[in-house]
Amino acid sequence: MTVITRFAPSPTGRLHVGNIRTALHNWMFARAQGGRFLLRIDDTDAARSEERFVEAIRGDLDWLGMTPDGEERQSARFALYEARFAALVESGHIYPAYESAQELDLKRKIQAGRGLPPIYDRAALSLTEAQRAAFERDGVAPHWR
Numbered sequence: 001m002t003v004i005t006r007f008a009p010s011p012t013g014r015l016h017v018g019n020i021r022t023a024l025h026n027w028m029f030a031r032a033q034g035g036r037f038l039l040r041i042d043d044t045d046a047a048r049s050e051e052r053f054v055e056a057i058r059g060d061l062d063w064l065g066m067t068p069d070g071e072e073r074q075s076a077r078f079a080l081y082e083a084r085f086a087a088l089v090e091s092g093h094i095y096p097a098y099e100s101a102q103e104l105d106l107k108r109k110i111q112a113g114r115g116l117p118p119i120y121d122r123a124a125l126s127l128t129e130a131q132r133a134a135f136e137r138d139g140v141a142p143h144w145r
Helices: 017-032 051-063 074-091 101-113 129-137
Strands: 004-007 036-041 070-073
Touching (some): 004 017
Parallel strands (some): 004 036, 036 070
């Protein structure tokens, strides 16, 4: 079995010491195990990702002597993610929920007040088709559970 490690920075700015520490740890482990060290550009935030930061990340790793054995981009996998998401919806393994952040926070506080862990109550599973349609009609975007 070949060990494969990865370093997955977001190209939204320059690397910092915490990034370098993670990259160094993963690079050293891959080398010690005779494995591979991959650079995975986490460019899923299209609004803030910039190619100049990708180039800077590559340059910094090269300067540090940690040249990756390969490079991947998260954005190149969007079609795969969409297909898996659709399969999960189709199979019923995930479902739409419509609570707001404030409603979820209130539920957590109530549970904490009762000494319970903050576990989602699965209330969205009991919504009728009409209720779901009303949320959609009102422009409430679902989050998926």
